Amino acid sequence: MKWRTRACHEVQTDGELDDLKLHDSLSLMLDVHIGTWIAGLLSLLSLGAAISWPYVKLNGNFSSHLLEMKSTNDYIIVNFFVFCSYTFQYMMTAGILEYTNPKGFASKNLNDEERNRRKRQIRKELGLGIVAMIINTTYAVNWMYFVEPYLWYSDFFVKRSYSLMWFLLNVIVYGLVFDTWFYWTHRALHESSYLWDKIHVVHHAFKAPSAFCQDAVHPLEGLVQGAMGHYVAAIFFPFHPIALAFFGLFTSCYAIAAHDGRIGDLNHHYAHHSKGKGRLHNFNYGLYWPLWDWICNTRYNDRKDEPVTKSIKNQE
Numbered sequence: 001m002k003w004r005t006r007a008c009h010e011v012q013t014d015g016e017l018d019d020l021k022l023h024d025s026l027s028l029m030l031d032v033h034i035g036t037w038i039a040g041l042l043s044l045l046s047l048g049a050a051i052s053w054p055y056v057k058l059n060g061n062f063s064s065h066l067l068e069m070k071s072t073n074d075y076i077i078v079n080f081f082v083f084c085s086y087t088f089q090y091m092m093t094a095g096i097l098e099y100t101n102p103k104g105f106a107s108k109n110l111n112d113e114e115r116n117r118r119k120r121q122i123r124k125e126l127g128l129g130i131v132a133m134i135i136n137t138t139y140a141v142n143w144m145y146f147v148e149p150y151l152w153y154s155d156f157f158v159k160r161s162y163s164l165m166w167f168l169l170n171v172i173v174y175g176l177v178f179d180t181w182f183y184w185t186h187r188a189l190h191e192s193s194y195l196w197d198k199i200h201v202v203h204h205a206f207k208a209p210s211a212f213c214q215d216a217v218h219p220l221e222g223l224v225q226g227a228m229g230h231y232v233a234a235i236f237f238p239f240h241p242i243a244l245a246f247f248g249l250f251t252s253c254y255a256i257a258a259h260d261g262r263i264g265d266l267n268h269h270y271a272h273h274s275k276g277k278g279r280l281h282n283f284n285y286g287l288y289w290p291l292w293d294w295i296c297n298t299r300y301n302d303r304k305d306e307p308v309t310k311s312i313k314n315q316e
């Protein structure tokens with residue numbers, strides 16, 4: 001799939017969203033009422049999860065791993081089940097936020113033109129989001145199949161109980177490592193004109209993102225900032241499989257809400273989209289909280305709407 005990009009120094013305009021073309025046939029396929037699309041996809045995903053669930057084999061006590069995959073059949077079924085259930089969660093959470101959003105396509109505050117524009121935007125966010133979901137869930141299942149059994153701590157919580165202290169340690173390590181990974185990979189996507197033009201410009205086509213925008217990214221960005229970021233901490237620190245699965249679900253819901261922008265957006269990710277222009281959205285890089293943005297002085301400053309990262313400032 002070919003992604004259309006634009007020069008980094010161009011000023012973004014309201015018409016920019018329409019410049020982001022999906023593949024022609026995909027656009028044609030998506031050209032139905034957005035409510036129908038969401039309801040239809042949710043039905044298909046729940047059906048897929050329900051049909052595959054009886055064939056998914058669970059591990060006995062979950063202390064070393066959650067799912068048993070001893071054959072290629074198991075591997076394929078788990079891939080299908082994880083994609084259906086995780087994408088269902090993404091669409092359901094984003095759908096509820098969009099339906100209740102005063103700027104959402106169901107809101108009475110919008111005129112016909114604004115409503116149609118919002119629907120077009122969500123179709124594009126959904127198209128990109130589902131591709132990113134396929135990549136993210138495949139990576140997660142491959143991690144469980146090929147990596148998890150060989151980690152140095154694979155039987156760590158089989159031999160000792162998982163106490164409250166271990167859970168709190170898991171929360172702290174996961175939160176710090178994930179947000180550090182997210183901040184620096186996100187910042188690289190802005191600092192490098194190559195990465196901006198080829199990859200991150202796709203996500204910033206959405207200046208007034210809906211909750212569906214969480215995964216409306218270039219596939220490579222979805223992989224690096226999603227699934228890879230999720231498992232980085234688990235390489236060197238013992239995580240209970242249930243806790244790790246819960247953190248993945250929490251991160252997804254948090255990021256969906258951050259794009260809706262009304263609740264829980266601690267580091268004002270919505271402003272990261274709506275303020276600034278082009279690569280000059282170079283503030284509020286962190287996802288969970290503003291820790292690294294405070295340390296590196298890259299918090300958005302309302303009083304001076306200008307680039308905050310020196311290296312980009314010098315190139316503009």
Ligand SMILES: [Zn+2]
Nearest residue numbers: 186200272281
């Ligand atoms: Zn960005």
Ligand SMILES: [Zn+2]
Nearest residue numbers: 203259269273
């Ligand atoms: Zn975003």
